[in-house]
Amino acid sequence: MTFVQLIDCKTTRFDEMNRLMDTWVEQTKGRRTATHNIIGKDRSDTSHLIEIVEFGSYEEAMRNSKLPETGRIFRDMVALCDESPTFTDLDVVRDEQxxxxxxxxxxxxxxxxxxxxxxxxxxxxxxxxxxxxxxxxxxxxxxxxxxxxxxxxxxxxxxxxxxxxxxxxxxxxxxxxxxxxxxxxxxxxxxxxxxxxxxxxxxxxxxxxxxxxxxxxxxxxxxxxxxxxxxxxxx
Missing domain, CATH: 3.10.450.50 (Nuclear Transport Factor 2; Chain: A,)
Known part of the structure; x- marks a missing residue:
C-alpha cells in the first residue's frame, strides 16, 4: 500500500451513506482497485465522517475513480452530505504494522x-x-x-x-x-x-x-x- 485517499464529509444520513457504500462494493466487485476501506465517525460530532481508502498506488486509485459506478456513487454521496466533501490524496511515507x-x-x-x-x-x-x-x-x-x-x-x-x-x-x-x-x-x-x-x-x-x-x-x-x-x- 503506497497511496491513501481521505474523504471528509458531514451528513446526518449515515445509514443511507452506509448502504450506498455497500452498493458500491457490490457493483464494483472484481474490478475495483481499492484494497482497504475504513469509515470513522467523529466522537464530538456524529455528523462528521472521514473515509480512508487504501490503494496499492496512485495509478490504481485513478483507475478506480474512472469506474462508471464510482462516478454514480460519488454523485449520490454528495447528495447525502450537508456540504461538499473534501478529498486529500496522500502518498504513504511510513506504514508500520x-x-x-x-x-x-x-x-x-x-x-x-x-x-x-x-x-x-x-x-x-x-x-x-x-x-x-x-x-x-x-x-x-x-x-x-x-x-x-x-x-x-x-x-x-x-x-x-x-x-x-x-x-x-x-x-x-x-x-x-x-x-x-x-x-x-x-x-x-x-x-x-x-x-x-x-x-x-x-x-x-x-x-x-x-x-x-x-x-x-x-x-x-x-x-x-x-x-x-x-x-x-x-x-
Whole structure:
C-alpha cells in the first residue's frame, strides 16, 4: 500500500451513506482497485465522517475513480452530505504494522545470545500458548520462559521471517528456524548438527500491544529426524 485517499464529509444520513457504500462494493466487485476501506465517525460530532481508502498506488486509485459506478456513487454521496466533501490524496511515507513489529522483536529476543530478556514487555502475564507438541497448553509468562530456555539450552538458533499478515488483533507469521544442536534437547545429547525447520505462528494481542495468546504449527518431526532421533525406528 503506497497511496491513501481521505474523504471528509458531514451528513446526518449515515445509514443511507452506509448502504450506498455497500452498493458500491457490490457493483464494483472484481474490478475495483481499492484494497482497504475504513469509515470513522467523529466522537464530538456524529455528523462528521472521514473515509480512508487504501490503494496499492496512485495509478490504481485513478483507475478506480474512472469506474462508471464510482462516478454514480460519488454523485449520490454528495447528495447525502450537508456540504461538499473534501478529498486529500496522500502518498504513504511510513506504514508500520505495530503488532507485526512486536512479533519480529519477540523472535529476535528468543534467539538473542546470553541471558534471556524479561519478555514482560512483549508477553502478557496471562499468556496462553497452544503448541501441538505439548500435551497441555502452556499458560503464564513463567511457563513460556521455561519453554524458551529449553530451546536456547539445546540450540544456537535464529529465525527468518518469511511472511506476515496482520488482521485486527492477530498476526500470522510464516518463519524458518535454523539452529546448531549444542546441548541436550528432549533427552538427545548434543550432536553439533546444523538443523532447520519451518513453521507458522498466529499471535493474538491485547489492547496494550502485548501478546496474550499464540498458536504454533511447525515441522517438529522433521527436526527430530535431522537430530537422528528416528534412526532406530527406521531400521
Amino acid at each position: 505495530l503488532y507485526a513489529a512486536n512479533v519480529r522483536r519477540l523472535f529476535e529476543l528468543a534467539a538473542t545470545e546470553g541471558d534471556l530478556p524479561p519478555l514482560n514487555d512483549v508477553y502478557a502475564e496471562s499468556y496462553h500458548d497452544h503448541d501441538p507438541a505439548n500435551e497441555q497448553d502452556t499458560i503464564g509468562l513463567d511457563a513460556i520462559r521455561r519453554d524458551i530456555r529449553m530451546w536456547r539450552g539445546g540450540f544456537d538458533f535464529a529465525f527468518t521471517i518469511e511472511d506476515q499478515i496482520s488482521q485486527g488483533d492477530r498476526v500470522s507469521t510464516r518463519w524458518t528456524w535454523n539452529g546448531t544442536h549444542k546441548g541436550e534437547f528432549l533427552g538427545i545429547a548434543a550432536t553439533g548438527r546444523k538443523v532447520s525447520m519451518t513453521g507458522t505462528t498466529i499471535f493474538r494481542f491485547q489492547e496494550d500491544g502485548k501478546i496474550v495468546e499464540g498458536w504454533w504449527q511447525y515441522d517438529r518431526l522433521g527436526l527430530m529426524a535431522q537430530l537422528g532421533a528416528l534412526d532406530a525406528l527406521e531400521r
